[in-house]
Amino acid sequence: GENVEQHPSTLSVQEGDSAVIKCTYSDSASNYFPWYKQELGKGPQLIIDIRSNVGEKKDQRIAVTLNKTAKHFSLHITETQPEDSAVYFCAASPGRNAGNMLTFGGGTRLMVKP
Amino acid sequence: GAVVSQHPSRVICKSGTSVKIECRSLDFQATTMFWYRQFPKQSLMLMATSNEGSKATYEQGVEKDKFLINHASLTLSTLTVTSAHPEDSSFYICSARDLGSGREKLFFGSGTQLSVL
Numbered sequence: 351g352e353n354v355e356q357h358p359s360t361l362s363v364q365e366g367d368s369a370v371i372k373c374t375y376s377d378s379a380s381n382y383f384p385w386y387k388q389e390l391g392k393g394p395q396l397i398i399d400i401r402s403n404v405g406e407k408k409d410q411r412i413a414v415t416l417n418k419t420a421k422h423f424s425l426h427i428t429e430t431q432p433e434d435s436a437v438y439f440c441a442a443s444p445g446r447n448a449g450n451m452l453t454f455g456g457g458t459r460l461m462v463k464p
Numbered sequence: 465g466a467v468v469s470q471h472p473s474r475v476i477c478k479s480g481t482s483v484k485i486e487c488r489s490l491d492f493q494a495t496t497m498f499w500y501r502q503f504p505k506q507s508l509m510l511m512a513t514s515n516e517g518s519k520a521t522y523e524q525g526v527e528k529d530k531f532l533i534n535h536a537s538l539t540l541s542t543l544t545v546t547s548a549h550p551e552d553s554s555f556y557i558c559s560a561r562d563l564g565s566g567r568e569k570l571f572f573g574s575g576t577q578l579s580v581l
Contacts, residue, residue: 384570393470393557393572394508439507452570454507 352377354442356455364463369430371458373440374422380442383416383423384452388437397438398425430462466492466562470573477548478581485543485576487558493538494560498570499531502555511556514541548580 353376363369375383381402386394400407400414400423407414411430416423427434440455467490477483487497495516500508512533513521520533530552532544541560545552559572 386572391575391577393468393559393575396569396571399569451510456507457505459505 352380352442352444352451352453354440354453354455356440356458358458359456360459360461362461362463363430365430365432367430369427369434369460369462371425371438371440371460372422373424373442373455374420375442375453376421377442377444378418378421379444382443383414384441384443385412385414385425386439386441388439388457390436394439427460430460432462432464435460435462466490466560466569466571468558468560468571468573470558470576472576473574474577474579476579476581479549480547483545483548483578485545485556485558485578487541487543487560487573489539489560489562492560492562494541494562495538497535497541497558497560499533499541499543500557500559502557502575504555508557511543516541545578548578550580553578553580 356373384399385397387397388394398409398412398414400416411428413426438458441452443452469488469490471486475483497514499511501511502508510523511526514533514535516535516538522528535541555575555577557572557575559570
């Protein structure tokens with residue numbers, strides 16, 4: 351089955367700096383890669399996703415890059431703000447043949463210091 | 465994005481009692497919903513896949529008689545923790561796919577913190 355590893359487990363940045371979270375996956379059949387933000391006591395919120403036919407996707411201060419050859423993808427947050435502090439999870443899905451099941455990374459606790 | 469509503473957000477119960485958690489898709493129909501369990505500072509662990517009109521599919525190690533799942537309509541799935549014990553205390557989260565947003569997109573409810581005394 352799919353295995354997703356996420357690094358770092360914790361990340362502390364100064365407000366205004368950029369934050370990068372990296373994930374690797376094992377199943378070359380995976381073709382969908384979402385990122386979720388989870389605030390304390392709440393459910394995960396989908397913030398951005400990318401499909402395997404795209405190398406990069408951007409939405410305002412958030413961007414995701416995908417390297418299918420190396421089987422890794424990254425989340426980039428620019429101009430970080432205190433409200434970006436949360437736990438971020440990456441995930442990978444092998445698509446319809448596997449019921450679109452998501453495998454999650456271990457999570458990254460991001461702390462943005464004002 | 466699509467809205468998934470989960471209730472209650474927090475429940476405290478005595479050991480031995482049963483607790484029901486509801487998960488509703490508010491603005492879309494969901495033939496499949498998923499139930500996850502999350503321990504503090506850990507990732508989400510898939511417990512079971514809930515299929516409308518049929519039996520749920522449980523992940524290895526999850527007791528189906530302990531965690532009863534009912535998916536009676538296209539907008540509602542329920543998880544009942546039967547004869548709850550302190551070790552069942554956890555954060556339970558449901559999710560659903562909005563096929564209209566693209567088959568892959570998965571949206572989560574706000575979670576239920578279960579505390580068993």
